[in-house]
Amino acid sequence: MDLEKLHKVDEQLQKSEVAALKFLCMDHLGRKRLENVKDAKHLFTQLIEQDLLSNELFLPDLLYTIGRYDLLSKLGTNKTCVSRSLENTHSGVSLYRKMLYGLSEDVTDENLHNIKFLLNNLPKAKLATATFLDVLSEMEKMEMLGEDNLDELQNILSKSSKELAYRVQKFKNTSQQESMLSVSEEEENFSLPVQPQDEFMNVDNLERVFNKMHFQVEERKDLTSSGIMNAVEEFSLRDHSKMDAFVCCLLSHGEKGTVFGIDGAPVLICDLIQPFAHCSSLIGKPKLFFIQACQGKAFQKGVWRQDGTIDDECEEDAVQASGLSSIPVGADFLIGMATVESYKAFRHTVNGSIFIQELCKHLYKGCREKEDILSILTRVNRSVSVQDLNKYKQMPEPRYTLTKKLVLPLD
Structure with a gap:
């Protein structure tokens, strides 16, 4: 690391920021060694002595963490470059x-x-x-x-x-x-975060992967059936002329051909999708819908069982009786269903939806390798269908009217 660059950084760091840097370096330098550090210059000297700055991302990550993005230019980098590097490389700064x-x-x-x-x-x-x-x-x-x-x-x-x-x-x-987890090194770089409730984890994973694909992500939570339709109307009436694609991910309970709002009232899936067929700014553009919800009461034979007790780790989405309606769509639609019609879809009570977890994982891996969306969903089908789910099985089902091969970008 160029000492002149370090000097320029040192000159602009405040006392509280130096304290923050010391705290972040505690595991590397030790409490006793840091007690005598009064300024950034001395801290940098300690980091050099411990050969920590041989990792070119270590100091940029420290400055990025404390929000001094302006100082990154003095190290020959910037906020965007550091952010992208950290997605694929661990700088050595303690995540804890x-x-x-x-x-x-x-x-x-x-x-x-x-x-x-x-x-x-x-x-x-x-x-x-x-x-x-x-x-x-x-x-x-x-x-x-x-x-x-x-x-x-x-x-x-x-x-x-x-x-x-x-x-x-x-x-x-x-x-x-x-x-x-026991995953490949490639998948390890995209460690899916886990949160206390499965729905939050699923949303977090989806938001993360679609942000990486340069989508503008918006979230709506805990909607009634009318709230779902209001959101559908809102998005279908927007001007998407500057966008290349539209994606809607819906996580709920359901029955054949429907999903439920939090009020328990059903919404026909065809009614969710049809308004976008009439959106003029989305004509000729891919419109993707990924739906995590049961589509019936039947179990597919396998090795998972229904979650009926407090000790079970997996559960099927709650279902109610509802009429079936087919899903008519125009051109350039894709509907990724968590399960085929008439069957239940499973969620792990800690890790979340089986379908959404595999979808996020394979979107990340497949899009980075420039695979088309149908190839990716075929992999999702296989990954979900081979799992043993409490003595039962789950088979996702993509339905599409895409007129061109769709490859989504990913950083």
């Missing part, structure tokens, strides 16, 4: 510490006051003027906090900020999922 730093950025003065009040076993003299990062450091010293010891922090945050506590839970679940 980055998570904690992210919390510190969103802790309000009231949150911090409440947290200090709840930490009765920490030295009061130190807590009086302590920042949130100081509090975290003290908790680590007292062995109340660590990468594998986040329960105490989560418990305290739950009493002052549910949102911050949820982010700790999200990190814990992600770490647990990554430790359990």
Whole structure:
């Protein structure tokens, strides 16, 4: 690393930012070594001595994490380049510490006051003027906090900020999922985050993969049947002339030919799709719909069983009686159903929808390799259908009227 570049960075870092950098480097340099570090220049010297800056992404990631995007230009890079590099390469900066730093950025003065009040076993003299990062450091010293010891922090945050506590839970679940997965190196780079409830995890995964494909992602949650139709009307009436494609992902319960709103009222899938056939700014453009919902009450024979007790890990989407209606569409539509008609679709109570998980994984892998969408969905069909789901099976079903081969871009 060019010392002149480091000097220019050092000149513009504030005291609080240096403290943040020290916290992020704690696992690499150690608490004792960092006690004597008073400025960024000294910190950079320590990083050089430990050969940490031989990883060219390490320092850019540090600056990116604390939000000093303007200083990245002094290292010959920028925010976009660092962001893209971090998607495929681990810089060496601790994800655990980055998570904690992210919390510190969103802790309000009231949150911090409440947290200090709840930490009765920490030295009061130190807590009086302590920042949130100081509090975290003290908790680590007292062995109340660590990468594998986040329960105490989560418990305290739950009493002052549910949102911050949820982010700790999200990190814990992600770490647990990554430790359990046995995937190829290529898939490992796209580690799907896991969240406490399956619907949130599915949405998070979908948002992540479609953002990578340069889609403008919008989310609507907990809609009634009329709310679903209102959203359909809203999107079908928009001007999509500057867009190349439209995608709608709908995660709900369902019955043959329908999905349900949170009020339990059915909405015909054909009614969801038909308005887009009349959208003039989408004519000649691909319109994709991915629907996670049961399409009947029957079970496909296999090795999963119906989730009927509190101890079961998998469940089928809840169903109600509803009439069947076919799905008439015009040209350039694709409807990816989680299951064929008349059968149930399964969700893991922790990992979420089997169909959505496999869809996200194969979209990421296939789009990066420039595969067309039908080839990708064929892989999804196979990945889902070979799984043993509580003594039963699930067979997704794509239906399409695409008139051209569709290849979606992905960074």
